[in-house]
Amino acid sequence: MVATSLFDNIKQRFEAIPLTDNGRLNDINWTIAAVPLGNGNFWMYQDKNASVNYHDNSLNLIIDKFSSSHDHVQIFDNPKQLYLTKSSFKSGSNGLIGFSCKMKTRIINADPNDYREGFGAFNVLDFGSGMVFDIISNGSKLWIIYERLFMPGVTTMDQAFTRVIPINFSVDPELAPNCLIIYDKNSDRAEYYVDDQLAYIAQNIPVKVESFQTGFGFITLLPIESGKSVSCRGQGGHGTWSDFIYYAA
Numbered sequence: 001m002v003a004t005s006l007f008d009n010i011k012q013r014f015e016a017i018p019l020t021d022n023g024r025l026n027d028i029n030w031t032i033a034a035v036p037l038g039n040g041n042f043w044m045y046q047d048k049n050a051s052v053n054y055h056d057n058s059l060n061l062i063i064d065k066f067s068s069s070h071d072h073v074q075i076f077d078n079p080k081q082l083y084l085t086k087s088s089f090k091s092g093s094n095g096l097i098g099f100s101c102k103m104k105t106r107i108i109n110a111d112p113n114d115y116r117e118g119f120g121a122f123n124v125l126d127f128g129s130g131m132v133f134d135i136i137s138n139g140s141k142l143w144i145i146y147e148r149l150f151m152p153g154v155t156t157m158d159q160a161f162t163r164v165i166p167i168n169f170s171v172d173p174e175l176a177p178n179c180l181i182i183y184d185k186n187s188d189r190a191e192y193y194v195d196d197q198l199a200y201i202a203q204n205i206p207v208k209v210e211s212f213q214t215g216f217g218f219i220t221l222l223p224i225e226s227g228k229s230v231s232c233r234g235q236g237g238h239g240t241w242s243d244f245i246y247y248a249a
Contacts, residue, residue: 058242106139
């Protein structure tokens, strides 16, 4: 195990975030992610082909063929099925906050070297600032995502960025590694761990974030082409997420 000050200072201070409740989604903590469209309408991040099963505080999501898409708005086109915590979680008195989960995913009928065709994601994000920290897997490879979303009224195009970094970690689609992301408001950095191994450090984060939500699901990142979504090419995903934990120090 590679330990840093963030890991040492946070690992003993945690609280579980129950994912299931009597064989269903724990709707006190979790919801299907949605974007308000006005007039009481929402764009739901929910794929019509999704099959969901719950067992022992884990969620198993099967989408044999992605179907959710949007021809004009990229942030509507990308997520196929996405879950988020209903509430945000605040950092502790020392400015530290972390989230972890176990994640097993496999993308089918896709190029294993191209994450854009689909991946299972573990998300730590803040819509107030646009900051996103993800660990993603397609069952063949793992990547880190460090980004700030372009959100009109929140961020400008100049402030937005996306960095996708491959992780040198052996991947077995039948195993569920533990994924941990820790953010330190005081030092403006975030650390990403896979099975307690430090995988990446994001430094000089451009904004101080007070609180985060965590989430998970299946996402594609194929750009819309000439007013037409190309994100659904026959590929799909099988994934299991469990053991969500919130840390603060």
